[in-house]
Every structure is written in structure tokens, then in C-alpha cells.
Amino acid sequence: MGDRREGDWQxxxxxxxxxxxxxxxxxxxxxxxxxxSPRLGGLPHPRPCTIPPLSAIMDAIPTPETIPGSEDPVPDxxxxxxxxxxxxxxxxxxxxxxxxxxxxxxxxxxxxxxxxPGQTAIIAKSGAAFPQxxxxxxxxxxxxxxxxxxxxxPVEQRTFFxxxxxxxxxxxxxxxxxxxxxxxxxxxLRGYVQASSxxxxxxxxxxxxxxxxxxxxxxxxxxxxxxxxxxxTMSACLPRAQAARIPQISVDPGLWARLQxxxxxxxxxxxxxxxxPSEMEARWMLGEALSPQELVRELARxxxxxxxxxxGKEGVLVYQRQGERLVHVPAFPTQVVDVTGAGDAFCGGFAxxxxxxxxxxxxxxxxxxxxxxxxxxxxxxxxxxxxxxxAIQERLAWVRGRVEERG
Numbered sequence: 267m268g269d270r271r272e273g274d275w276q277x278x279x280x281x282x283x284x285x286x287x288x289x290x291x292x293x294x295x296x297x298x299x300x301x302x303s304p305r306l307g308g309l310p311h312p313r314p315c316t317i318p319p320l321s322a323i324m325d326a327i328p329t330p331e332t333i334p335g336s337e338d339p340v341p342d343x344x345x346x347x348x349x350x351x352x353x354x355x356x357x358x359x360x361x362x363x364x365x366x367x368x369x370x371x372x373x374x375x376x377x378x379x380x381x382x383p384g385q386t387a388i389i390a391k392s393g394a395a396f397p398q399x400x401x402x403x404x405x406x407x408x409x410x411x412x413x414x415x416x417x418x419x420p421v422e423q424r425t426f427f428x429x430x431x432x433x434x435x436x437x438x439x440x441x442x443x444x445x446x447x448x449x450x451x452x453x454x455l456r457g458y459v460q461a462s463s464x465x466x467x468x469x470x471x472x473x474x475x476x477x478x479x480x481x482x483x484x485x486x487x488x489x490x491x492x493x494x495x496x497x498x499t500m501s502a503c504l505p506r507a508q509a510a511r512i513p514q515i516s517v518d519p520g521l522w523a524r525l526q527x528x529x530x531x532x533x534x535x536x537x538x539x540x541x542x543p544s545e546m547e548a549r550w551m552l553g554e555a556l557s558p559q560e561l562v563r564e565l566a567r568x569x570x571x572x573x574x575x576x577x578g579k580e581g582v583l584v585y586q587r588q589g590e591r592l593v594h595v596p597a598f599p600t601q602v603v604d605v606t607g608a609g610d611a612f613c614g615g616f617a618x619x620x621x622x623x624x625x626x627x628x629x630x631x632x633x634x635x636x637x638x639x640x641x642x643x644x645x646x647x648x649x650x651x652x653x654x655x656x657a658i659q660e661r662l663a664w665v666r667g668r669v670e671e672r673g
Contacts, residue, residue: 294569303356305457308669311668312607320442333358339623340483341410342385342487342489343486343616343618344389344486344489345388345486345490345493346370346389346475346489346490346499347369347494348369348470348491348495349371349392350367350369350425351366351424351425352365352368352424352425352645353424353426353455354426355427355447360603361449363454364452364454365643365646366397366403369518372610372646373610373613374611375647376612376614376636376637376649377615378543379615379658380636383407383408384408384410385408386409387410387415387484387486388410388411389414389484391415392417393406393419393473394417394420395420405651413478413481413484423473426458426460427475428607437460440455447639458545472525475495475499475502475503480503480506485512488514489621490516491515491614492515492516492517492518493520494519497526500522500534504517513622514539515537515538515540516539516542516620517538517541518543518609519547520547523547523548524664536568538570538639539570539572540572540626541565541568541570542613542616544575545558545566545575545577555573558575559592559673560666561575562592563590564588565590567587571588572620578597578605578608580596581594581596582634583625584626593630593669594667594669595630595668596634598637598638602641603641603644604644607639607640608637608641609637611637612637613636614636615629615635615637616629616632616633617629627669628666631669632662635663639653639654639657639658
């Protein structure tokens with residue numbers, strides 16, 4: 267009982283309501299914490315309490331007409347990106363076939379470790395062949411999928427990759443990689459065509475997002491994070507987010523960091539508050555000669571007030587242009603099973619941490635904890651299923667205690 271995540275008691279009541287068939291729209295609404303707040307372990311001032319009987323809780327539920335915005339709840343945190351069906355091989359030869367992936371899913375999961383049910387939403391497109399059970403599972407864990415745009419036609423959402431070392435991975439010739447392990451090609455990968463390395467790859471064109479396709483209710487109140495997506499989506503949606511005056515906009519670049527000229531990148535990322543490239547992506551943009559410390563300073567000169575350089579097992583560097591503060595936050599030591607989605611989960615935790623604390627270093631500690639749970643298993647949902655509030659707080663304390671000022 268004491269190990270439930272903050273907000274899960276609200277979710278329990280939401281599930282009961284869903285079973286009754288009468289109250290399903292209320293699962294993600296802000297009045298629930300007021301009903302059950304004494305039971306939440308994450309309150310600043312916990313106090314002894316008695317859980318009210320279910321009948322009393324149900325009596326306290328207002329009718330939909332009395333809940334402002336109940337028909338179109340607006341998320342606090344939204345994550346634009348992809349939903350994928352992953353086929354992968356780890357550096358030590360383990361395989362995971364047809365698992366739930368996609369950078370938007372991993373980012374939302376990283377955020378959900380720190381939020382209440384319904385505060386976090388995914389903005390993405392999904393085709394007819396994508397497992398609906400996975401979207402239902404996200405809803406069951408308190409992540410809204412109401413802003414997922416469903417396409418009637420089947421579209422390619424499979425991805426294949428072999429993790430090599432560090433950030434490197436190979437996405438080509440799946441038959442050869444499975445043959446090398448003495449394994450047949452998975453049934454689900456038959457007919458798979460490797461996506462082009464160009465940012466405008468035709469295979470994912472149907473999954474691009476245009477701002478006019480995103481309903482007004484899906485533009486979040488507090489934070490919008492762009493997980494790695496194609497250049498067309500990023501170029502169209504980032505100015506729209508800025509025009510909407512969303513208080514916090516962050517960008518994780520992805521492949522276009524290698525393919526687009528620096529001047530185009532500068533024009534785009536000057537519109538965001540936080541830029542979160544990996545070290546490899548930063549070197550795609552600025553070259554191999556610079557040190558990590560020089561990379562973050564140069565990237566900050568392009569416009570973002572905060573730059574976070576993700577370096578895998580080496581942790582992250584956080585640089586704030588105002589005050590020229592440079593801080594290293596280490597990775598949490600744990601048993602790594604699969605690194606897929608770790609950077610995305612970091613960004614999700616970081617997004618919430620920055621919105622809640624206003625401190626990019628504290629935010630990086632949140633992100634580091636989120637990533638630490640993701641790497642311990644396969645698939646986007648593992649972190650939500652394996653983490654507990656106690657473990658989250660213990661890891662957060664460990665990371666906080668090892669933050670190092672470097673300038």
C-alpha cells in the first residue's frame with residue numbers, strides 16, 4: 267500500500283468509475299486529488315487520515331456540468347513524437363520482438379513518474395495496425411491518449427535496430443542480424459523496409475503532424491516537449507507552440523541535427539526554452555573538435571536559455587546561459603537491460619522537473635531517475651510497472667547528492 271505512486275489512489279477510483287460505466291470521463295480531472303488528497307504519500311505535509319468509504323467518495327463526485335472543462339480536459343504536459351512497434355537486439359545479443367516503443371511514449375512515461383493521472387498526454391499519429399491495447403494500457407497508467415490522431419489506413423510503425431556501443435545503433439539488414447544469432451526473422455518483421463536516413467523519409471510521411479491537425483484542447487497549459495520527429499513536423503508545430511505562449515517548450519532534436527544546415531537549426535531552436543541533444547547529435551551540428559563543455563556553450567548561443575547534453579552512462583551536462591552555470595548530473599547506476607527510450611524518458615522527467623521546480627539541475631535529477639527505470643527492462647511501460655514512490659525518491663536523493671558544479 268505504501269509503495270503506490272502518487273496519484274494512483276485517484277486512478278483506483280477512476281477505474282471503479284469506469285467499471286460502473288457512468289464516470290469514465292472523470293478519470294483525468296483535477297477534482298479527484300481534492301477528494302483523496304489525504305491519502306497521497308507525496309504531499310509536502312503528510313498527515314494521518316482515515317480513508318472515506320467508497321459511497322462517500324462517489325457522493326462527492328460532481329456532475330459533469332459542474333466540472334469546468336470536463337468535456338475537453340487540457341493536459342499540463344504534452345509530448346509530440348512517435349508511437350512505434352520495436353524489434354531490437356541488445357549489445358549482448360538479447361532480442362525483444364514487437365514491444366511497445368516510440369519516443370513520445372517513453373517521454374510521457376518518464377513524465378508520468380512525477381505527475382498525477384491525466385496531467386500527461388501524447389500527441390502523435392497512429393495507424394490501424396497499431397495495437398490498441400497499448401494505448402489502453404497508457405490510459406490505465408494515467409497517460410492520456412485523447413490527442414493521438416487515429417488513421418484509418420495501416421501505416422508503417424515498425425522499427426528495427428541493433429544497439430552497438432554508446433549511442434550507436436544499426437538499423438539495417440535485420441535478416442543478417444538475426445541469422446548471426448542463429449534466429450529466424452520474426453514474423454512481425456516480414457516485409458519490413460528500412461527507413462531512409464533522410465529526414466523526409468517517405469515511409470513515415472503519413473505520420474507527420476501539422477499544427478491544424480492538433481485540436482486546441484491538446485496544446486498543453488504548462489509544457490510541450492518535442493521528442494525526436496521529422497523536420498517538417500518540427501518546423502510547423504514549434505512556431506505554433508510559441509504563438510500559443512506555452513510557458514515551457516523543449517526540443518530533443520533527433521536525425522535532423524545531422525541533415526539540416528546550422529542556420530536552419532538556429533532559426534528553429536531559438537524558439538524553444540530548453541534544447542536537449544545527445545552528445546552525438548551536438549557533434550553532428552558543431553563538429554568533433556569541441557569538448558562537451560564547449561558544445562553546450564556554443565549551442566546556448568544559438569538561442570535556448572538552457573542546454574542539456576545527454577551522454578548516456580556518463581550522465582548529462584546542464585548549462586544555463588544566464589549566469590553561465592555548468593553542472594554535471596551522473597547517471598544512476600543500475601542493471602541495464604535495454605537502453606531504448608532512456609534519453610526520451612530523461613526528457614520527460616526533465617520537463618516535469620523544470621516546470622515544478624524552476625531549476626534545470628533539479629529537473630535533470632528527475633530525468634535521470636526516469637531514465638534509470640526505463641533501462642531496467644524492455645518496452646515503454648516497464649518503468650511504470652516496476653517503479654514505486656519509495657524507489658523513485660531514493661534514487662532522486664542519490665542523484666541529488668552527486669551533482670557536481672563545473673563552472
